[in-house]
Amino acid sequence: MFVENKGQQEALNYMLNEATGDYFVSLSADDTIETNFLEKCVAIFNLNPCLELIASQTDFIKEDGSPFTEDHVFKHVERASNRTQDQWKQTFGVGNSYFGVECTGHKP
Numbered sequence: 001m002f003v004e005n006k007g008q009q010e011a012l013n014y015m016l017n018e019a020t021g022d023y024f025v026s027l028s029a030d031d032t033i034e035t036n037f038l039e040k041c042v043a044i045f046n047l048n049p050c051l052e053l054i055a056s057q058t059d060f061i062k063e064d065g066s067p068f069t070e071d072h073v074f075k076h077v078e079r080a081s082n083r084t085q086d087q088w089k090q091t092f093g094v095g096n097s098y099f100g101v102e103c104t105g106h107k108p
Contacts, residue, residue: 032061 041054060068
């Protein structure tokens with residue numbers, strides 16, 4: 001059976017549409033995460049019922065796990081830091097950020 005490759009974003013949209021669990025994590029085939037990364041994310045969601053999204057810092061590493069030190073366009077991406085919603089909106093272009101509805105402290 002042949003399935004047309006429509007790209008990563010289409011695949012992500014399909015997976016989000018089909019997901020049935022409480023949480024969704026998007027990882028690529030070459031991503032690595034700390035052993036307890038998912039547990040940390042769930043704990044953060046449990047402490048903050050208004051959260052709808054958690055994003056982590058991306059660090060680039062070589063196949064052997066050593067730090068990526070060569071100059072590359074990705075090396076110039078600003079590192080993550082805590083900011084207000086308005087500060088993040090100023091950083092990202094229209095359509096590149098996600099902020100949900102105002103939360104009253106209770107998950108639906």
